[in-house]
Amino acid sequence: MPVYEYQCTACNNTFELRQKFSDEPATECPACGGTVRKLISSTAFSLKGGGWYTEGYGSSKSSDAPTCPSGGSCAGCPSAAA
Template structure:
């Protein structure tokens, strides 16, 4: 059920009223008791998606997922080969060097 903003033209009293969409518009002001209460136009409530699963990446095509996996494999292979190269380039200490 939505919340509506009301304001009285006679006394200026402003209030919010929680009522159903099909409920009649309230016209009598609770402060001054005159029939000058008007419902105001509001911006409305924002739509809020809560929880997981509302991300663009959750709806990717199979082709995109395959391409992403293919891109990840060479990067991991390159990092593994650079580690082995760095170990191979270091000179080993022999007992005679100490």
């Protein structure tokens, strides 16, 4: 389920809502009741959305260099095991 991020235009409070695509967007700040606007939250969505994104990303980079911070030489790296 995607996570939407909102920011209050009155108090600048930001909050996240986990909503279905069919749910109505939030319009009120839970802190002050002011008007909120939806933020672009593709980062939150990709990090917390789970499954499909991770699988798609993994398959698309399979032929690229490993992204391990130690250059693929750590024990957990697929390239080190191969």
